[in-house]
Amino acid sequence: MSRKAYMAPEYARYCAIGDSVVEQPGGFAELVRDALTPAAFANFGVRNVRAAEVRDVQLSAALAFRPDLAMVVCGANDAMRPGYESRADDVDSAIADIVVSLQRTGATVITVSVFVMREYPHMPGWLGAGFVRRMTLLAQRTNALAARLGTVHADLSQHPAIAAGDTLTGPDGLHGNAHSHKIAAAAVLDRLGFARSLDLSDYSACSDHAGCSGCPCHSGCPGCSGCPCHSGCPGCSGCSVYSGSPGCSS
Template sequence: MPTDAAYSRYVALGDSQTEGLGDGDDATGLRGFADRLAEHLAHGNPGLSYANLAVRGRLATQVHSEQLAPALALRPDLATVVAGVNDLLRPRFDADHVAHQLETMFAALTAQGAHVATLTFPDPARMTPLARPLTPRVAALNQRIREAARRHGVTVAETGHHPVVADPRLWSLDRLHASPLGHQRIAAALAHALSLPGADDTWTHPLPPPTTPAPTGWRAAADEVRWTAAFLGPWLARRLRGRSSGDGHTAKRPHLTPVRAEAS
């Protein structure tokens, strides 16, 4: 496996998590785990260039059809491919179809000489009980991701099963996107899986105890009602209208440009 000093062109493909939702905003700019991973890489390689082709709301098929060809044209030596969560939320989810889209991207990128990394997904029921019907879907997709990755020498960051991933502080208010701290942990998980210098397993460690106790009883129930009204309801309304959160959005960083190393 190359060291980080050997990587000179990093390209990220995916949906809203890779775009960076939950870490910054559209007015001030999104950061996200891919930006943070690029910054980590830049510590060992000041000449690193980075492109982020991800667009929020994209299904795995759309990531494949819209982002793979531009990614190949950039000739990356490192690529991250993270997609499938938007598919999990659709009524007619097909784990085999999603895995096929991911594997096609794995195959094309590795055949061109890129080292590819991906990750597994946590069970969303650990963040909200209303998501319990998604548990078997997540398990099925994760297993297929592992199998496809094994066939193509793709590095997998196993972010799904560590207890810390259920800590609410790692998630934004919508419980779908990581918070800044969550994005930091995802980047650290990928850096660790890639065996980058300075990376270790501290991303799996629990956070310090919260300063305020988690709500229980009627307060917890009230939180679920507020979450449904603020996030689940609008998401369902978009689906019924055939709209996506990504409508009108394009890749935030479509070209390879230099990266400045950051302290965190």
């Protein structure tokens, strides 16, 4: 077991707020719940809402829940629409208001920069040719916001599974499928210090892998020793989950 897992704190009250990314039943917000087994859990996520709506509607319910762990994922419904660049500061401000309000109660706050695919061929034309560019900008700004506010942050926007060509979206070509939700859950658990607790045997890429030379994790090997994606492999020397692992020979 990773040394991180030994030091991982216990969370009694966990909630998630945001848009469809967290609202999805059985999605990664709930997979994290299944791994952490808190005494109480609430998912306040609602699809199609923008960051300001999450702040103005969901935040009060989340604060009333009194979480010691809160996941905040929003902004995609702002970024997907043309003109996001001119609204980005307002989106950042709304997300910051949510995070700071939760932190002031003593809650640990999780933030996530979602997967940004190289292309979205099934997206409707009204979203515009700049859709990938806007989603990339949202990820960059969310990463910076997380660093400034000190959240527990998982950046999935350049995850190795994207470069590996994994199918990460569902039938609508936008929302994540079961595979991507498992990857996201593993990344969040890793950031929280839990390198365990999920059956992730269908992974083709490690959670936030460091990218060892010749690493087979990018091409579907059993994975790194102790990696939350897999178990039973000797491990890669650059694995972000286990430091000092012996390394894979092929």
